[in-house]
Amino acid sequence: MLRLIVYQETAHFRIATIGNPYLTYLLPPPSTIYGFLRKVTNYKSINYQNTRLSIQGIYGSTSLEKERLTLENEKGLKTNIIPIQKLHSSTWIIHIDSVYDKEIKEGLDNYAGILRLGRVEDLIIDFSLEEVMVSDNDYKHIDQNYFIYKKWEQGKDFKGQLFSMFIDSEVDEKLNIIGYKTVQLIYSSVYSSLDEIKCSDGKYLVSWIP
DSSP: OEEEEEEEEEEOOBOTTOOSSBOBOSSOOHHHHHHHHHHHTTSOOOOTTTEEEEEEEEOSEEEEEEEEEEEEETTEEEEEEEEEEEEEEEEEEEEEEETTHHHHHHHHHHOOSOOBSSSTTOBOOEEEEEEOOOBSSOOTTOOOSOEEEEEOOTTOOOSSEEEEEEEEEEEOTTOOEEEEEEEEEEEEEHHHHTTTOOOBSSSSBOOOBO
């Protein structure tokens, strides 16, 4: 099992259902993490069926900045000025439990290019990767300064914000994308999740998706 800690100076994970301004999820969505892991492993078949994720993090500030976007349609190219919400000084803590743990570790250790998470311009400034053990009993010394995704159970009360997002793409036998699988996740503080989630690596809470 792996724990990946990522630092980004700027990040944007677009909420696709909101058009103008472009708003961002406050943590990387699972689909972004799965895509990142596939890229660093030379496109191994890493997906929600063979890889569990736990995603938490924190950002220093947000901003709403105007950017020039060029879109192509049937009439040609069209340029729009769109306000885009950005996260700044972000740290993401991602636990990974996968049949491809070895390939993920080797891929990150030996990656020769520039690492990005999310948009092309959202660079990974620094990261650390280590193997960890997860326990259902070791949760007394948890770092509570983060926010985390939790699975939502329909009809159950919750603390936090509820988001519907893509967990990953669905592909056919030729690996062509044929759709997207959605998931409902609660964005909540680690502090308010301690009574509900007891799984941790001794330092960080672990809330598995899916």
